Amino acid sequence: MFKHKPIARHIALMFLLPALVHANDNVEMESLRAELQQIKQNYEARIQALEARLQQTESIANTADKKAEAASAQASKAPISNNALNPDISLILSGTYAHRSQNSDYHITNFQSGGEIGPDTRGFNLGESELGIAASVDDKFYGRLSLALANDNSVSVEEAFVQTTALPAALTLKAGRFFSGIGYLNSHHAHTWDFVDNPLAYQAFLGTQFGDDGVQLTWLAPTDLFLELGAEYGRGRIAETEGRDQNKGGAGAIFAHLGGDVGASNSWRTGLSYLSVSPENRESQDVDAAGNTVTNSFTGNSQIWLADFVWKWAPNGNGNNTSLKLQGEYLHRSESGSLTYNASNSDHYNASQDGWYLQCVYKFLPYWRTGLRYDQLDSGNVNYGSNAANLATNDYNPRRISWMLDYSPSEFSRIRLQLARDESRQEAPDNQLFIQYQMSLGAHGAHQY
Amino acid sequence: MKNIIKLLGLLFCLSNISVAQATLNVFACEPEWGALVQELGGDKVSVFVATNALQDVHHIEAKPSLVAKLRKADLLVCTGSELEIGWLPVLIRQAGNPNIQSGKVGNFEATHYVRMLDIPTRLDRADGDVHAGGNPHIQTDPRNIAKVSDALAQRLVEIDSANAAFYQDRHEDFMQRWQSAIKRWETQAAPLKGINIVVQHKGFPYLENWLGLNEVAALEPKPGVDPTSTHLAEVLNQLKKQPAKMVIRAAYNSEKPSQWLAENAKIQAVELPYSVGGTPQAKDLFSLFDDTIRRLLEANK
Helix, strand or coil: CCCHHHHHHHHHHHHHHHHHHHCCCHHHHHHHHHHHHHHHHHHHHHHHHHHHHHHHHHHHHHHHHHHHHHHHHHHCCCCCCCCCCCCEEEEEEEEEEEEECCCCCCCCCCCCCCCCCCCCCCEEEECCEEEEEEEECCCCEEEEEEEEECCCCCEEEEEEEEEECCCCCCEEEEEEEEECCCCCHHHCCHHHCCCCCCCHHHHHHHCCCCEEEEEEEEEECCCCCEEEEEEEEECCCCCCCCCCCCCCCCEEEEEEEEEEEECCCEEEEEEEEEEEECCCCEEEEEECCCCCEEEEEEEEEEEEEEEEEEEEECHHHCCCCCEEEEEEEEEEEEEEEEEEECCCEEEEEEEEEEEEEEEEEEEEECCEEEEEEEEEEEEEEEECHHHHHCCCCCCCCCEEEEEEEEEEEECCEEEEEEEEEEECCCCCCEEEEEEEEEEEEECCCCCCC | CHHHHHHHHHHHHHHCCCCCCCCEEEEECCHHHHHHHHHHHHHHEEEEECCCCCCCCCCCCCCHHHHHHHHCCCEEEECCCCCCCCCHHHHHHHHCCHHHCCCCCCEEEHHHHCCCCCCCCCCCHHHCCCCCCCCCCHHHCHHHHHHHHHHHHHHHHHHCHHHHHHHHHHHHHHHHHHHHHHHHHHHHCHHHCCCEEEECCCCCHHHHHHHCCEEEEECCCCCCCCCCHHHHHHHHHHHHHCCCCEEEEECCCCCHHHHHHHHHHCCEEEEECCCCCCCCCCCCHHHHHHHHHHHHHHHHC
């Protein structure tokens, strides 16, 4: 466009050249010059006008560009949530195939454990599928519901709680039904476990996992080292019991967790927890002195101590190719109360028992992990009172060793193979093979440490 | 039970002890935002950077140390657009810090202030790691850094109004140096315009948009899915018809796939710092782009 000025001049000259050739006197030359000047001025004026218009157009285009950009930045300012204002919905689908050398009359020799424990039944099992709904309630509360869909077509409320988000001094209050903060693994949902099943010590003392109806208060210390203190007070729904129908609670717990980093590659957490719970009619499967399968029922008080640690390593904190996780927990349970043997004889019972596990999971390739876990229970001291005649006790210490290999093509899917030798039952050591899938769809979950 | 009540009492006593704060505590999710806050805040801010440039920020452990740091933060500066979705929400819920909850003034997401690219037209996890809000790797275009700086300076003023003039001055000073640096980089990078490149992860749309690079293939078959040998062979085949000058990857990516392609297609493999600290040369925001341009130019020779 800017080149138009000289071009216009050239065009003007070309038209005028023949006239110049024929000019033979000054007057003619003068008039021609004047004419030429006139034409030149005309063109220049028109070109200037054109240039002004061009500039104007350019500046308009520029502003329009800026406006468009601002508008699009504005557009991307819209809050991005998985479902606009609807809560985040996530679904875990899980299933197992189990091949075992023993039947499913599961119990743990020398332990009055309680709850639905033990490995999956033989054959194909729909594992525990889980439906989760979570969202901020308002600027002060957050709420979450997890429904467990079990393979017997039952739906149970795994967690349903509200939690504060705006309390001062790093206090968080939670109310409703939730997994207790005791230990390390207790608050982890089944789909985040590194093995198909929970450690034996959790099965023996906590009925797999302790979730209660109650309140929880946690406080985080204002230190660089992670220090979290928590206290819980609840109904006491341990190991499939109903909890106490009374004006005060049936369970109280306190816990402390400490954690930090060692360089960029290592992180750790350790904790100490105490749970006091008063179960009523806690039913457990057992085998009596005559070798019959029986159901015992316990009512009394249990005190459980848990010590836990977990250590994670990944080169430079980048676990995409390789990582290592070492984890262990020690549980001690003392309890006293009355034990009813197979719905007949009831008498005083007390026990002081221990259990622990140690496990290591190694990611050896992207997507591939392998893990080894060793479980050990110590039958300790058991006093069955007059039931000693019915329930044989000895010094047998149940144990189990498990190996797993899993493949996770993405962070949303996992397929696992697990082999285990389960010596929970003195009379029936069980060789187990599990194939499990765990898939997550819907809202992108964030995994706790 | 008595013990529990005693403990509750103790908790409340402890929580009343206020911790004196001389500086503004900033928790930055990624090193580039940590560096930017440092540029704007100088000695008025104390910056903690949650991740380093050799980590994949899509996948970070929600470590206890991060919870402890977030508890004390007055301001959280993250990328957003679901980049940190796998770990940040759980940290925020555990930290018990009302200041940095989503929607609060102490929660700053950089992607809200730039024009997002690669916004998916359909949301399906079968397409890999898709981000509904658009590609979150905005830090590879310095013009985005400038826009985020505008918004971040405003946010600092809002949170710490006592030092408003301080932040505004530093922001002005930074922007002057930054704009002239952008001109310099653009002049230096002029020869790169229009060249064909291959990327390992689809993490460079903003860099491509800025410098006029032409992405012809990605080594990851789907975003977030590691390169497979079949897909690498396909890319190699594609390059025979549509040759590329180089294959680029971020410092945190595994080098194997791009090395393989570089050897087989006889092109250059370029490791880019991607964020501050990704290479020894990328020490701050300025040297991050100095080094990025230098590495690209070297491979283009």
